Amino acid sequence: MRRGIFAKVAVLAAAIALLAAACGRDEPKQAEPGGGGKQQEEAQSVLDQVIERGTLRCGVNETVPGFGFLTAEGQIEGFDIDFCRAFASAVLGDPEAHELVPISADERFNALRAGQYDVLVRNTTWTSSRDGAEGVAFTHVNFYDSQAMMVRADSGFESLEDMNNTAICVTSGTTTELNLADVFGDLGLEFESISFEENPQIQEAFIQDRCQGWTADRSQAAGIRSAWPEDQGGPEALVILDDVMSKEPLTPAVLDGDPKWQDAVSWTIKGIILAEELGVDSGNVEQQAQNPDNPQIGNLLGAPTEEGAPFDPGLGLAPDFMVNVIRDVGNYGEIYDRHVGPNSPLGLERGLNALWSDDPPGLHYAPPYR
Secondary structure, eight states, X not given: OHHHHHHHHHHHHHHHHHHHHHHXXXXXXXXXTTSOSSOOOOOOOHHHHHHHHXXXXXXXXXXXXXXXXXXXXXXXXXXXXXXXXXXXXXXHSOTTOEEEXXXXXXXXXXXXXXXXOSEEOSSOBOOHXXXXXXXXXXXXXXXXXXXXXXXXXXXXXXXXXXXXXXXXXXXXXXXXHHHHHHHHHHTTOOEEEEEESSHHHHHHHHHTTSOSEEEEEXXXXXXXXXXXXXXXXXXXXXXXXXXXXXXXXXXXXXXXXXXXXXXXXXXXHHHXXXXXXXXXXXXXXXXXXXXXXXXXXXXXXXXXXXXXXBOOOOSSSOTTHHHHXXXXXXXXXXXXXXXXXXXXXXXXXXXXXXXXXXXXXXXXXXXXXX
């Protein structure tokens, strides 16, 4: 009986202690109407970090001629590298204020999430799973590509349907692996996939005849073919088949959840495309900035309006940031022709990468600066 009384007393004491502790705590704040409660302090945008640091860091490829390739002089050059230079020019006013971080296809998204660089500019395909599950955000397509198959000129292969029971070399950690399985499966072809992290490893395996085909983005295959060793027969020793294996829209990527930085990168790309459409290039941009031919050019270049103040799209960049970009790297056509166009070693016609207003039209269409 006494034991039961003591137990009840103990329970009552515990309840009183809990009540006192609860009363001593601050009451939780009520959610504000229409909101989700007190918002956490917004994290600093990568745009602001780049400005404070004074250097832009780009994750790039260094094994694809024409796009990102390490030259004998120790410089990484190419189409993608010029876009890195463009972003540095847009944000910092200096195309050389950038650091290039070579990264493999397997590690590119991990490295971006880990903060090893600010923007990934590495012939990367925009897909739903990457957009939704990788913690990255894509910007604006800067190259429309497709997957292709490259074979030896003396192989006898004229199309994919000739390639039953073959070994195919492919880069690991890419959409290319998945597309290869899908396409060969649809055609009812047996094959062995041999994957490597980087192109030099694939090239060695291809030379050793470990694989009869090499599948990659068509532009990448064209770059590899253009630099094929002369002791292996040079570019003429390889053929890229006409078969289109997939759609590959390539675009720079940034960390998800940072719209300010995503907008700055996206609108730099759009401005480069729009500049070509409007006839603004590296040779006339300074004159056009002073005396634009029309209001669209004036807005693009941040020229003073009739009210006196320059048009400012509110991107966190200087109103005339596109003047720096076009002066330093050129418009889209200049960048394309310099690295991958018909007169370059890659010899790629514009095709899908023509402007929507060209004849024949391509897919590049930039929203207006307004």
